[in-house]
Amino acid sequence: MKILQISVFIENQSGRLYEVTNLLGENNINIRALSLADTSDFGILRLIVNDPQKAHTLLKENGFTVGRTEVIAVEVPDKPGGLASVLKVLNENNINVEYMYAFVEMSGDCAVMIFRFDETDKALEVLSKNNIVTIEGAKIYGI
């Protein structure tokens, strides 16, 4: 299942991260997962929120450069070697991971990882063939 991630361009100046999160909070948008990738000049904030459409519009209206990307939320067994077992499958099938980050909350007994692939559909197919559970949007936004 593909889910929608919001990404925001952030110049590396203190305070901008606060402004984004505060803006979302004031508008009752809950951040479910977050990752900040940065260089010496700029950063890209990636967010999974409970209402991606609303977040997108809101950020855009407030002058941020915003993008939408399809990512996959994968259930990873919460035990030693759990993530490795997932990556092994991807690696064997030549699926390239652009980046990934962890979801704060658990899905039952499993940890949840957000994956960004360059070939999202192919990745989904491989994961499902190998019985690795992906979580659908409606569920992930509400975990």
Next chain:
Amino acid sequence: MIWNEEFETLPREALEALQLKRLQNLLERVYANVPFYRHAFDKKGIKPEDIKSLKDLHKLPFTYKQDMRDNYPYGLFAVPREQVVRIHASSGTTGKPTVVGYTRRDVATWAELMARTFTAAGVKKGDVLQNAYGYGLFTGGLGAHYGAELIGASVIPISGGNSAKQVMILKDFGTTAISCTPSYALNLYEVALEEGINLKDLPVRVGVFGAEPWTNAMRKEIEEKWGIDAIDIYGLSEVMGPGVSFECVEAKNGMHINEDHFIAEIIDPETEEPLEYGQVGELVFTTITKEAIPLIRYRTRDITRLIKEPCKCGRTFVRMEKVTGRSDDMLIIRGVNVFPSQIESILVERKGVQPHYQLVVDRVGNLDTLEVQVEVGEDLFSDEIKVLQNIEKSIEKDIKDIIGVSAKVKLVEPKTIQRSEGKAKRVIDKRVLK
């Protein structure tokens, strides 16, 4: 010391008579041989024979850099291309360079002018001159080279860059004179210090610096750090290259214009009317001896004023003050001419890049830096770092390839670039030049 006593100290009256004779000869030549000028003269209803005194000069049409671009590459040549023995070019605003040619006699004239320049700076036969101006299409390297050879100096054609090697040669070759941009001279001082060498302890005695604006404060700094006389020179490739005007070491106050080869005027850039000596305005040159690509009333866009008072060195040529600004938006960065419009066209050609940009020019540790800030719109944005970094790198590469200057591209958030009255402020020049 004066290289050519006869011409450089010609009484004003004789000099002006010579200028008029050469001007009239020039007008005949361009009217006969350059369709562009014939057309421009006809349009103004003026014939070469209408110019009866130097006071008639203002009747002639101006020539602009755009005219050189419109006639790219050889359209303004006044001699058959076969008589051109050298071709140089300078960067242009649209990626096309401005092309200049030299006949054998032009090359000899240029060498003479640079010989005058070096001699006025105190360089003489027996000196070891390290020529760190860039060699190539840029006129700096070869222009200085021929002049220094003519006076009999031992010329080291090291060209620009490679500072560690420059320092090694300064030390090992017994360099007594250096020519480069003034900011590079300060940079070399730092590099030398890192290598444990104080340039003051070396035999180097004089520096001939040009190709970018600099201040008297910088002169003082260079002179103290290097333990040399630092001399300012001026030139632009369209007119000749280096050697159009030069300071004398006796006065170090204004650059003598080689008036037996160039007629200088100061005009009001707005009204285009000639101004009196001493008034500040745009410098305009007519090249009265050049054969390959003579120019009539060429608009340099450089703002300065002319000093007519006699100089203690004995030269009768008028002096021009240091250039204090531009009547257009050209920037000189590490000796390279940069127009904001050049950067803009590079950005516009890139799909997805909104031309919301700003150039920040600064001087960090003696070297000019150029940062190009580009606002990131949705078309350009990606959730992947490497995509954005590749955009930065490829714009940097285009700027280097097309304009010839190293720049740092920085992606910034939308609307962060200052706007005044809705229009973005394109250039922030933090260099302090007084």
